[in-house]
Amino acid sequence: MDINIKITSAQLRKYAQYQILDHFLGRKRAYSMTLKNRRKFYVQLESSLKEQGPGEIIPVERRTNLSLEEFQREYVDGMKPVILEGAAKEWNCVKEWSLDYFKKLHGEDVIVMADQLKMENPYEVMTLADLIDGIHKGTGKYYRFYPLLDKHPEHILDFDYKWLRERRNRGTLFEAFQVFMGGDNTITPIHNANQCNLFTQVYGEKKWMLYHPKHTPIVDPNPVRNVYRDGPAKTESGPFDPFNPDFSGPYKLFQYIDGYSVHLKPGDVLWNPPFYWHSVKNVGNSIGVGYRWLPPAYCFKSSKLYTFLDAFATNPPIWKAYKLYKQDINLIHMAEHGQLDDYIQKRKKS
Template sequence: MAAPGGAGEAAAGPALWAEVRALLPGCEEELTLALSGEVEDCVLPLLRRARGLLYSAGRPCGEAAAALRRLGDVLRDYSWEKLNAGPWREVRKAWRQVYAYGCLFGALAEVAAGRPLPRAVRLCDLGLLLGAAVLDDALARLVRVLQPHLPRAERREPAAGSAEGAHADPAPGPVELPRLRCPSLEHFRDNYLIPQKPVVLEGIIDHWPCMKKWSVDYFCQVAGCRTVPVELGGRYTDEEWSQKLMTVSDFIDRYIVNKNSLGYLAQHQLFDQIPELREDISIPDYCCLGEGEEDDITINAWFGPEGTISPLHQDPQQNFLAQVFGRKYIRLYSPQDSENLYPHESQILHNTSQVDVEDPDLVKFPNFRKAAFQSCILMPGQVLFIPVKYWHYVRSLDISFSVSFWWS
């Protein structure tokens, strides 16, 4: 008999519900509904009602599961308005927690009712992306239990130009940046970190498991059903640029395999969302030369097709850009050339140049010709050190996955 929701869609059975139920406190009173601030009076009764349904029977089924699902929808819809009423930085944490509870109760209702799992996983991802941690990060723990029960994606043929297929045409520009193989901490500190000089490091991530495991096919298998934010458009300065939530499989189908248009998975939370990927990388040892703690290091994922571009911009922290597969053409300009790079005057884009560095308008930006640059083609296994405030322009030459580490 086919699983509910159609062939090929994994659904929850009694054994999975028992595993999921073990993540929660043993009794209703122990499942606290603590919020970090006040919310409107109607919200807490909804949360308590959902909690009661969850504990009303050994496994909420039938009408109980449907009611729990509806309450999850109501909590998400109500808090969604609060999340979108103004700037994100002004959203109160309590409303993000309410949204997370709505996602949690909704996902639990899906599993309890034995429904196909992709919707439960999507709810977990939405809560992880937009909510705030509740119940000892219950959403992250729940999705880790559900992940092994998701259907494996079918293997995809590598697109032309991918790391698994033929290489794209070579990028323009000389390879000018210095290269260094496994320097000591002292040598890197004295010759590159302190004087703030960029350098390509080789051999320092060869031991990462991702160097042998990761591919487009692997991401489909491990994370195909996971929902992530995707940037749509060739570069974030384009007028048509936008963002959209979609599953990793949909992203790969539309933007990697079929190349309908340009889209880029640029994610600051991917490794928190999907711990299986985080286990395949390590923080470079050279980050210990910084002033902060390991928890202060921001790890970013950059996954996209050939042709995606990061316009010339600068970041407020030191950056190690590690190339896992595919190649990237990169140009670097010193902060001393900032005036020749014509940063945008608006506050939101003040760290981004107005100049298209590979096709500059020298009538509009005449001083750009004065700016000297270094360039390289970053190959798989190489790590580029980009000093703080150094301007950098990046263009993907293949289907590419990079990991960056921002540290102080």
């Protein structure tokens, strides 16, 4: 079953003009220049969405023993998410990994812990052991983007690397493995990114909610200068939460759009195409691994607007951003907030 795309090409083109102005002029200045037209745009958008009726959340398809050809034809070419059920159940990462496994092996690793729900000073430097102890104690911390293979390349043997590489697009510029560790009910708010992602659920369980890139005018993200976009916090409670949806006020348009729900168990692999808006919630203590890659032509097909902005409107510049990305994507966020140089100096002194 497929979701319905309820936003027209003409509406997307109109919205793209506002996003380009936001990125190059700043949202405050761009809003002052276009406020009347934007209000008119959203009044008309709400009217057209209402005519199409309430949105529906449907489960992402679960497929077993899906051939490579079927995966590429039905899901990669169609830019449609799918769960490859149990595809990784025999991999060493699924059989052996746990939080205590990482504490024993790599507890001394110094990590940059980012709290994406904090507006000010969201970064904290700690050891992996301290993080894991905190997860066990219920501190609510969620460590995203742990660059495991850059620190400890021997763990490539814990994956079926050939299987993963076979499912990449042609014309790929880079690849990265990123580990996610968190406790029960920890979440990542709604966001998107410009990479393809085969996400392996290694330990515990995880829920996702996904929205098609063409529903971006509903999310209406703030302009950013990196490759990772957050849904904006338009109320005191934070960004729109698909797991506990409140359709009042600035989030009312979400009630009209379709989305996908996902529930991953150990050994499941989720295909998440580029620029899909998604939010993630851990069910119990959880470890997952994103295998990501960047195919520019494919990304351009998914979102011409954001591929253009990622190429020409990033800070740090895209060449530097991906150098940092290979080390730790949290460094990109620190650079955007002007905190990277201070962090580097502290590391040198230590």
